Amino acid sequence: MVTKTVDSYHFDKLEETIAKLNEEDCTIIAGGTDVMVLHKSRRGVAPKIAGPVVFIDHLSELKQTYLAEGNLHIGACCTYGEMLEHSLIPSVFKKAIREVAAPAIRNRGTIGGNICNASPAGDMLPLLYIFNAKLVLRSFLGDRIVEIHDFIQGPRRIARQQNELLVEVILPDVVDEESTYLVFEKIANRQADAISKVSFAGLLQVKDGKVADARFAFGAVGPTMVRSLEIEKKLLAKGYPLRAEVLEEVVADFSSVINPIDDQRSTAYYRETVALKLLRYFLTSKELS
Amino acid sequence: MITKDISQSVVKKDHVDKVAGQLPYISDVKMEDMLYGVLFRSPIAYGKVLSIQYPTLPEGYHVIGAEHIPGGNFVKILVPDQPIFANEWVNYIGEPIFMLVGKELKVLYQLLDEVEVEFEEHEATYTLDDAIGKMTDVMATHEFGESLQSIEKIEQEAYQIIEEEYETGYQEHVYLEPQGMLGIYQEDKIQVQGSMQCLYYIKNALISALACDDDEVRVIQSPTGGGFGGKEDFPSMMACHVAIAAQVVKKPVMLLFDRSEDLVVTTKRHPSKIKYKTALDKEGNILSMSTEVFLDGGANTGLSPVVLQRALLNSAGVYKIPHYHAKGYVLKTNTVPNGAFRGFGAPQSFAGIESHMGHLARIAGKDPLEYKRRYLVKQGDPTITNGRFRDPVFMEDMIEDLLETMKYRETKEEFTRFNQQSPRYKKGIGTSLFLHGCGFTGSGERDHIKATVKLLKTKEDKVLVKISNSDMGQGIFTTLSKIVAQELNVPYEEILFPYPDTKDVPDSGPTVASRTTMIVGKLLERAARRLKEQWQSGAEQEIVEHYVHEEMIPWDEKTFSGDAYPAYSWGVNMVEVEVDSLTGNVQLGEIHASFDIGKAIDERIVKGQIDGGMAQGLAYGFMEKMTSKQGKIQQRSITDYGPPTSMDIVHIESKLYDNPYAGGPYGAKGVGELTLIGGAPAVQSAIEDALAVSFYQIPITPEVIIESLEKREGEAVDKI
């Protein structure tokens, strides 16, 4: 039995990588922590990866984090470990990162990988959604910028062309963490190496006793993150603390858009109940002015 | 090193090899010409095999099936109902039907995909509740205690009768090293090596399957990365598979499971349902209690009847209950067979009785611990089988001491205040009281096991321990060497204790039932003492010791009466939790545990048993969740099953009480299983305390908690 080996590319430069992607349909490997699990074979047999593989996590162009015109740019191949150390990464992201996997995976796994893997339980996604993240996709033709909610289409389904590489994540108008109430909650069966059963990210700004901004995203309760601009809009300019009717309406609205499933990790009932409890708690637990 | 007190900790004999990653486990072994085996497993829960269509096999690839078994097609354990290869009827999803053997795993997996088997499917029993509904397939049953008529009379006059049903779930062993077995063909002899707890169980199974003589099979333990009971009964089947294959192909055959295969097809802790019916007087005092235990045996009998015995013998916990009756059943379901697991039926029973006693306390308006203490057994009290607790019982001292260390009353008051102010997080404290009978039940050691140990002294004056017990991480290489060394007054490092090989070790019994240190250790102590008396420098000497039964109240297995165990180890656990009422997540707070294990042979090794056992026991109560849907195990990865990580477990503050038992070496009793038993009930009691809600099942997962809290909220709204 001849075992066919796959071609693999490891270019020094981003440019060459992009050029290669234009020539061939490659499996992109950043940290490989999703790819290797996805293609895992049974005991004693190498992973099954069809077609050539291109490694990207060594490319320094993909590891930059910087501020430009008030926007925070995070390189697609920044690992969780690197982001934890970086002063520009918002602390609510760091909170989320500390709950991802365990140190070994955090040293390999990247933000770009988390986005492109597009798991409903991806732990960077709820925050990226409420931060209105934009993604820079590069091909030999140039750059294209896509909103994260347009890019992620379903479990493992993304709007990436075969010749494109995700190079950067942009968090526009980075919110001031001082004056904004930001929360991330990951609910899982244990405190490390666990996959979210429910996750929640919330953002709330109150000015002069009125809601100035409200954003929410829920993970692991549907095929992609659940966010609703429509529901969020209803809260704008409402008096804070919220009146009971307003609160009930928001909770009821979300209850009709959150439709989770039963699986080996949890139940639909639990997921929906807890998602709504977290929302309600978020909207009522803090004194803001 | 020679220690003054045997309890003083030493470096484990296998420490360096393990820490350096040098120790070759069975999956590290490669032999020339070695072939791999992969099992074709039943995709259906219950049915008849009509036809099998094998793919065209490349050269050097073989099908090994029932037709190759020289002996009977069953794995010899208690009842011959477990086929080695299920070629006629399949009884659970994952049951092996045949094995493909060949050089490349990749080819073997492809061939497996090409197999076509036609079945006639029959209606399966998927759950314990289904089985209880039918009561048609009873694999074992026992009943004992006061007659039901006299209990009925008491019930008629009682102030009230409390009936409760309690459920416990699966538990998976999650030994670090998945199962693995290697069969080697050698000049008409078969040798089997692998990860195992019970060499002679395997040897006996092989003699039966191969229909061969005692000297035609040889079993060698390879370094074993954890067992917890999972490598007690299960490896016998794998040993039969590789031995039969090796005999046919006349080459070494290796069978290794990866984690997901291991999770789905190997034995688990029996799910159970326990029913309590308790008569109370006006003040909430117990007048009588009757208990019914139902164990889900899975698809074949395995060790379930013995597990049921221990479950029943522990069904009244550490309490002297007036007018007690117990009955129990093992029921067959078409699910993966359940088997031995640290505690062996006792963890289910203790979770149940501790829960029930806690609920009775609430009815009586008492603190659970205070209520339980009124019923605690004392030295001299009868057991529920009319045996005696002959040795001193230190439970009261252990409880008093822990109450003080934990500042129980102040802590409770502080938690009450905290809970009033905190809308989200709720704190609670819970206690469990428990014991474990050491060694085999009743006269098992005398009638069934008949342990023999051997010490061999070489001409060079080296002493070798020759027993059939496995070190699977629990540390018997070290502890038993220490016992022998102490008697001979030599450093423990000088005692040689190779991995056991049935070719040159006698049957000292299986490595189970918290018996190794107490029973086998005692025999080695005696052997070492005799060797010392007879020591002749430069001469080869052999000392053999046989089990001697201690006089007790004779055990009668039919009536379930007499002394069920020669000795008991005892424990008290106190656990604090903080429950997130929004998510149902439970965070452990301070944990304190006290144990009476007679005498620690090595304090650090005992501490390892305490920390590991408690982590496993606590997690059984609120984290580890395995479910079966239409006969299929749903959790195929460790992540999904959710055993605790080091971030979930907190520091465990533990204390040992010396209470030497004359029948154990240096006074030692059993420790391995005891440490698991109190975790789940303590955590349940703490969660109930935090939320002021009663639970009737473990694991109390966040899903269970949220459902209960929502239900309570709903009821509160209904009342308004």
Ligand SMILES: Cc1cc2nc3c(=O)[nH]c(=O)nc-3n(C[C@H](O)[C@H](O)[C@H](O)COP(=O)(O)OP(=O)(O)OC[C@H]3O[C@@H](n4cnc5c(N)ncnc54)[C@H](O)[C@@H]3O)c2cc1C
């Ligand atoms: C033990 C373990 C625990 C885990 N725990 C968590 C957890 O708690 N939370 C969580 O969210 N995830 C978890 N994961 C999943 C995984 O680690 C994360 O999703 C991680 O961020 C993936 O990053 P990566 O760089 O390893 O991705 P890779 O595996 O390299 O890639 C993932 C996917 O994205 C594509 N891709 C990667 N980078 C790019 C790019 N720049 N442009 C285009 N396509 C790209 C790949 O082709 C692939 O399809 C865990 C994984 C493991 C193995």
